[in-house]
Amino acid sequence: MSSGEELHNNHHAFPSSARLSSQWWEFDLSWLYIRALSALGLARIKRVAPRLTIIRGKALVDMDTLSAVVTSHLHVFARYTKEVLLGNLQDWCRQAEATGIQALERFAQNLKGFSLTSMGTVRGRAPADSRGWPPRSRAGRGSR
Numbered sequence: 001m002s003s004g005e006e007l008h009n010n011h012h013a014f015p016s017s018a019r020l021s022s023q024w025w026e027f028d029l030s031w032l033y034i035r036a037l038s039a040l041g042l043a044r045i046k047r048v049a050p051r052l053t054i055i056r057g058k059a060l061v062d063m064d065t066l067s068a069v070v071t072s073h074l075h076v077f078a079r080y081t082k083e084v085l086l087g088n089l090q091d092w093c094r095q096a097e098a099t100g101i102q103a104l105e106r107f108a109q110n111l112k113g114f115s116l117t118s119m120g121t122v123r124g125r126a127p128a129d130s131r132g133w134p135p136r137s138r139a140g141r142g143s144r
Contacts, residue, residue, distance in 0.1 A: 017049035052076070 021028035037043035052072040058065070069076050089111075096108035 017047055018045050019048050 018034050019028060019031045020026075021031060034043055034045060038045050050068075050071060052068060052075055093108040093112055096104045099105065
């Protein structure tokens with residue numbers, strides 16, 4: 001009996017949790033099964049992932065803070081990515097393009113085009129090389 005495979009990444013964040021959902025909008029059918037079996041006395045819930053909470057106005061970083069960051073590192077990094085990193089990267093690209101340094105401008109343009117795709121062809125092109133950098137041109141090279 002299994003459902004909630006779409007929430008499998010949450011399992012990697014909290015491998016011992018009986019509940020795979022971590023957001024209010026994530027529907028976890030397995031959790032409903034477990035709760036129903038628990039209500040009938042046929043299952044026992046041993047562990048559930050802790051909820052990350054933010055204590056506004058807390059004056060210093062302490063062991064509780066460190067424990068929360070380490071335990072919830074995937075959620076903390078996802079939030080940091082959305083709230084801080086994306087804006088900083090966008091600002092950096094704008095600044096790099098305004099430098100007049102051709103190599104830096106080209107790198108910023110390439111950086112803005114980075115995307116993850118499945119292995120295989122992308123719009124008729126061969127996949128990127130093993131380093132993940134743009135596909136090499138075959139022009140001027142002998143066949144391998």
